[in-house]
Amino acid sequence: MRIKMLAAAILLAGVPAQILASPAANTTATAELTAEQKAYVARMKALLDSLHPRTGDVPIGNANATLHLGEDYYFLPAEEAKKVLVEGWGNPPDAVGGVLGLVFPKGKTFLDDSWGAVVTYEATGYVSDKDAKTEDYDALLRDIQESEKADNEERTKAGYAARHLVGWAQQPSYNPADHSLIWARDIRFSGSDVDALNYDVRLLGRHGVLSLNMVASMPQLAEVRTAAAAFGKAASFDVGSRYADYDSSKDKTAEFGLAGLVAAGAGVAAAKKVGLLGAILLFGKKFLAIFIAAIAGGLAWVRRKFSRSGEEG
Secondary structure, eight states: OOHHHHHHHHHHTTOOHHHHHOGGGOHHHHHTSOHHHHHHHHHHHHHHHTOOOBOSEEEEGGGTEEEEOTTTEEEEEHHHHHHIIIIITOOOGGGOTTOOEEEEETTOOTTSSSOEEEEEEEOOOBOOOTTTTTOOHHHHHHHHHHTHHHHHHHHHHTTOOOEEEEEEEEEEEEETTTTEEEEEEEEEETTOSSOEEEEEEEEEOSSOEEEEEEEEEGGGHHHHHHHHHHHGGGEEEOTTSSGGGOOTTTSOBOSSOHHHHHHHTTOHHHHHHTTOHHHHHHHTTHHHHHHHHHHHHTHHHHHHHHHHHHHHO
16 A cells, blocks of 8 residues: 555544534534644545536446436546545545546445445457356456465555455356446455455446446445446446447457456456456556555545544543
């Protein structure tokens, strides 16, 4: 984990969650904060006030797709999403370059202990689902776990916490009706007392894959599993870019299948181990970014933990 993320966690110590959500809500508690904590609260309040959430149908132009959010969710556009990921959740700026937006459930913000979905798109080409029924995801899990040493060496050199894929929080499952692939990972980071939950919702299209990466922590598994089942249906590709619109005579085809998408989200070493050179060339360093977002999602838990400790003390 980078130093700035540790600093953010330390800074949150003793800051009650209700103050972060509304600094004016508890003037007595606010007065007891250190000058540094007050400054942090002011920055978070300013960031929250600067956002312009959107509901209803939101076009994702880069992907030729639309998020049908209704009033149940809201969307933050790319630049505001990046500000939340960097300034609010402590991610390094070079990790959020491909982010197209963030989605939160109605009534929740980046300051709450709730999931947030990072929206990205990769022009992979058409990803074939012909092997959907024969993919061995248990074997893939073992391959990913065996590759962790190499990935973690790179991560620690870059200043990030080592990570361990404990197992599937939900084994990858493919829905041929809407061409969506959903899986969830229980991820343990060194130095963290709570496991991260990385819930991936991928929608396959004619030219690429739309990713709705739901960031949370393992204690929220039941809540996020239910949310993923509903939220995953909120996205669709526009006419002409749908999976069914694929034309084999002229469209680009990805060099990997569904297992490749899962392995790609796990890291470069894992992709190499299962021979997914096409995935490596396509995704490159972006492997790292999704996990950074996953770490950041744990900050809400850190805030709650330290707040609770302060109250008990």
